[in-house]
């Protein structure tokens with residue numbers, strides 16, 4: 157008997173093994189499209205659980221490929237909209253959609269062009285195992301969204317481990333930099349899972365990790381433009397003292413004084429909160445930012 161209507165306990169349709177899906181549809185992995193497929197359904201199930209309970213939730217998946225992660229999301233009860241650039245994958249995804257009536261919509265498009273917010277029309281969790289270059293570009297787009305909080309409820313994204321470490325790094329860590337500040341000044345970012353390269357078919361050269369990001373409950377109201385100017389200048393010369401690296405940034409000297417930040421410090425020692433404190437003073441005091 158089990159609880160009726162619950163995605164996780166509702167009987168899931170039997171699906172062919174992912175290896176068979178790939179063979180039947182001749183989905184040889186394309187290097188150009190960054191295709192490294194995940195076929196381990198237990199692992200895929202664990203990734204699909206990272207955003208939390210997805211029963212009845214809207215999910216946007218980028219790059220479903222043969223549909224391994226997609227089927228895990230559907231089994232969790234999600235309503236999935238997926239954008240895939242490789243049309244060879246569409247028949248396999250259509251079969252998956254037939255097994256979960258009215259739960260999967262696949263759009264053939266480039267995720268870098270696709271307007272997911274408009275297509276979905278409701279807040280959604282974003283889940284993706286993406287080629288790394290596309291993943292970083294989309295991450296930056298989602299993190300710099302305006303207005304804030306954005307249309308997305310959470311991000312669950314596979315990155316190469318080195319990028320994942322940059323996203324979640326703290327002041328003083330080797331990997332700490334612009335991406336860390338961008339990901340953490342109005343979101344909470346954590347490394348949810350490390351994934352060995354051998355989990356992928358074919359295996360990529362480097363290790364991977366899944367990052368989970370949720371918008372912070374109480375974000376600080378500072379402008380994105382100021383944060384970007386500050387972090388670009390500070391980390392552009394990360395080993396220089398701030399009084400040197402922030403020389404060209406209007407209002408930065410005064411902001412360091414007001415915020416009590418020693419100008420002999422270097423960017424990599426400033427916490428995310430320190431950057432926010434500087435930006436806040438600059439937002440309040442600099443009327444028109446100079447170019």
Ligand code: SAM
Nearest residue numbers: 189191192193194219220221241242266267285
């Ligand atoms: N989600 C599948 C999995 O986990 O096995 C496939 C992951 S594979 C790393 C990346 C997928 O993203 C491929 O299916 C590829 O065709 C697709 N892709 C690559 N670039 C894309 C883009 N710009 N827009 C949409 N999909 C893209």
